Amino acid sequence: MTLQDSAKGKVYFIGGGPGDPELLTLKAKRIIDSADVIIYADSLVHPSVCDSAKPDAHIIGSKTLTLDEISALMVEAASEGKLVARIQSGDPSIYGAVLEQMRLLEAAGVAYEIVPGVSAAFAAAAALKTEFTVPEVSQTVIFTRLEGRVAMPRGEKLRDLAAHGCTLVLFLSITRINGVVRELRAGGYAEDTPVAVVYRVGWHDEQVITGRLADIAPKVKRAGITLQALVLVGAAFDPDIRRINAAQTTASSHLYSSDYTHLYRRAVDFGKSAAAQRNANDDREG
Ligand SMILES: C[S@@+](CC[C@H](N)C(=O)[O-])C[C@H]1O[C@@H](n2cnc3c(N)ncnc32)[C@H](O)[C@@H]1O
Numbered sequence: 001m002t003l004q005d006s007a008k009g010k011v012y013f014i015g016g017g018p019g020d021p022e023l024l025t026l027k028a029k030r031i032i033d034s035a036d037v038i039i040y041a042d043s044l045v046h047p048s049v050c051d052s053a054k055p056d057a058h059i060i061g062s063k064t065l066t067l068d069e070i071s072a073l074m075v076e077a078a079s080e081g082k083l084v085a086r087i088q089s090g091d092p093s094i095y096g097a098v099l100e101q102m103r104l105l106e107a108a109g110v111a112y113e114i115v116p117g118v119s120a121a122f123a124a125a126a127a128l129k130t131e132f133t134v135p136e137v138s139q140t141v142i143f144t145r146l147e148g149r150v151a152m153p154r155g156e157k158l159r160d161l162a163a164h165g166c167t168l169v170l171f172l173s174i175t176r177i178n179g180v181v182r183e184l185r186a187g188g189y190a191e192d193t194p195v196a197v198v199y200r201v202g203w204h205d206e207q208v209i210t211g212r213l214a215d216i217a218p219k220v221k222r223a224g225i226t227l228q229a230l231v232l233v234g235a236a237f238d239p240d241i242r243r244i245n246a247a248q249t250t251a252s253s254h255l256y257s258s259d260y261t262h263l264y265r266r267a268v269d270f271g272k273s274a275a276a277q278r279n280a281n282d283d284r285e286g
Helices: 026-034 069-079 099-109 120-127 158-162 174-185 216-222 244-250 270-279
Strands: 010-015 037-040 060-063 082-088 111-115 141-145 165-172 193-197 207-210 230-235
Touching: 010 026, 010 069, 010 099, 026 082, 026 111, 037 069, 069 082, 069 099, 069 244, 099 111, 120 165, 120 193, 120 230, 158 174, 165 174, 165 270, 174 193, 174 216, 174 230, 193 216, 207 216
Parallel strands: 010 082, 010 111, 037 060, 037 082, 141 165
Antiparallel strands: 165 230, 193 207, 193 230
16 A cells, blocks of 8 residues: 555645745645655755744755765655655745656655745845846746756757847856856856846845956956856846836836736726737737
8 A cells, every 4th residue: 555545744835935034835844844854955955944843843954965875764654644844945946856756756655745935046136126027128037057967958058049039047157157147158158147146045145246258257256256146138137127117118117107008907098908808818918
């Protein structure tokens, strides 16, 4: 009989957010509060996310463990009927290495569920006070990384993706910032393209560095940042993006515009609304 059949223990993959425990979801916190075993990615997840654990919860850092060791811990605990919280950094779906853990749980017949979390990418947008998708600037976001020990799939090298010129969020790449800049140039980004680096967003020692493609690498070197940082590229990270003139003339969404009709609100200026009305079914969220 499998564990699922006998409704025994269960594993929850939990998005632990970028570091600030207040960015845990209510569901994540509820599971952490009642977990018997907590295995957390202690290289990137702040230990305070475990502060509300039961006094007798078994709390284990996973940074020195192998996949097999982590899986063995999860399977053993679940087979004893325990509730296991496996806390990943940010959101588990982005470079979370969760698929291989799920495969092993499936093979062992262990029930599991995923609780999404706040990716460092979204916390970085908040720290930079910007939006990844700015009308007339970029309507597309690419989450990617510089090629490392693992080869990128065809068409996904940074220079290929850079050719789109849209908002780019680079994980796992800060150690090779010179390589990042080289690839971005090869992909066609101009020297004055805004680039931001956010180090340990949500932690007490968070650092934000802003610059341009031409000067970001020396700025990062000077700051001594070598890990746990995101590189964010594109016009959305222009420090002037929030200035009222720029925002009103080129970079405002139709969504809250008074002359734009959508599913939930009619335009104030009905003369302009016919074309907008045609778009209403495509742009439903208000
Ligand atoms: C294995 S990936 C995990 C990403 C995570 N699943 C997420 O959604 O944020 C680790 C990389 O995410 C980025 N990262 C994770 N936490 C971060 C933080 N608090 N601040 C800045 N970057 C972070 C860094 O690029 C780091 O190298």
